[in-house]
Amino acid sequence: MGTINYEENTLVPEDLFQLMCSRHEEINPGDMADSNRALHSLLNDLINEEPEGMDFPSTVKSLFNGQVVKSVSSKQCEHHSDTTEDLVLSLAITSKKPVSIQDCLDLYTIGEVDDWECKDSSAAAGNASSSQADKTVDNDQTERLNSEAHQKEHFGHSAKKISTPDQDKGKLPLLDSNSHQMDQCHNKPEEGKKIRRVATIKYRINKAPPILTIQLKRFKYAHDDGSGKLGEHVSFQETLDLTKYMDKDTRCVGNDEYKYCLVAVIVHKGRKLDEGHNFSYVRAGRTVGQYRKNSDTHSWFLANDEKVEEVSFEEVLKCEAYILFYERVQQSKVKASLETHSPPNH
Incomplete structure (x- = not known):
């Protein structure tokens, strides 16, 4: 196999952001934007880019829709x-x-x-x-x-x-059991x-998506003074099991059918939605060597504007999460199998 030119195949975030700014007037360079709103704008744009009239779900919907x-x-x-x-x-x-x-x-x-x-x-x-x-x-x-x-x-x-x-x-009004009204x-x-x-x-849940996104409602809106923020720490773990939340009529038999693994967290720092700063923690993909060794070790990185540095997972767990991204475990196993059996690049 030939050598992959990673530079040509790498997504440039600045180019993607400029494209989103050109399509959405509420997203502007230098302005504070809601990460959740920007995420949904991006997903909708990607869906609209796909050809119409297909007999199968779009790539974005097949990954994110439940x-x-x-x-x-x-x-x-x-x-x-x-x-x-x-x-x-x-x-x-x-x-x-x-x-x-x-x-x-x-x-x-x-x-x-x-x-x-x-x-x-x-x-x-x-x-x-x-x-x-x-x-x-x-x-x-x-x-x-x-x-x-x-x-x-x-x-x-x-x-x-x-x-x-x-x-x-005790605050809900109840009908008297003898009432015939x-x-x-x-x-x-x-x-x-x-x-x-x-x-x-x-x-x-009767259809669990391959990629699960969870947004925490940290912002409350009041007409007099704009948005406020709930700053409570919400604990989360590296794995999330949705089995208890699945509809019993569609639940599968497998023990790990609805288990997910954390892949990214978006954090908002600031007191209000329209001020502050957004950054993210991202899990790095494991190398083929790690898969072959059956290693469960993941590297985590802080992506803060142009600054990208490796951090401990303990730091990730302590963050004030706003949006969390989880990958379904079964999908990870398929990916691991494919990468393990792929010949190395020369």
Whole structure:
């Protein structure tokens, strides 16, 4: 085999950044940009670059896209709703101390909503009071509530009014077990009215992507003073097992089917989203020699503007992570097998 010209095949970050600046007016040299927003802009650009009309998923989608089953149910009317959505792990940081990535995933996967629209339910009968769990709102009120919820979320993350089982105990209004004020969902609600109920919401992953991205919601937005930041340290490990978060109907048998290995971390330093500095920690790929020796050793590097230096993994674990990238273990095994059996370059 001929010698690979690495210089010609190396991606120049400056060129990529200049291209993104030319396509996105919110990204400018010297300005502070949200790493999460820039990441999604880059992925969307790459998807749009691929040919249309293909019979198979694009390269970017096949690497990064996953799916979740969203299950919503209400004890008041026993109705249940299952929908499939794209997997977007934009995780709220739980108030529990200390807090880990697993705690944030637990918060994401189960909770309660107090304004679920039960489309099959009837309107509450007669003199149902507004203090009960069923809430009837007209269309104008619905639009206002949706608008307010949207304004409270920054950068368009889906607004979900969720509380976990260990939060706000006793604050949710409950129907009396002997109450007959609710017809068991056989009649349609009044025209122009919608039934809102307290419901349990659960997310289960039914398609795990080869590359998993996790964004921690460190920024909160207020109209009066802009964005603020949650600076809590969220602990994470080199490996992450998603087995407990998988949908049981799609779960595979293998012991490590849903195990991931950390490959990169993006860090934001600063008090607000629009100020500060971004840098990253990146895991270096192992050499063919390391694979042949069955070595689990990885080198880690700090990439801070033009400064790139090797660091200990302990330093990585102590960082204030904003976005984490994990590689599925099975993918690593395939890559290891390919590189181990590849002839050396001459």
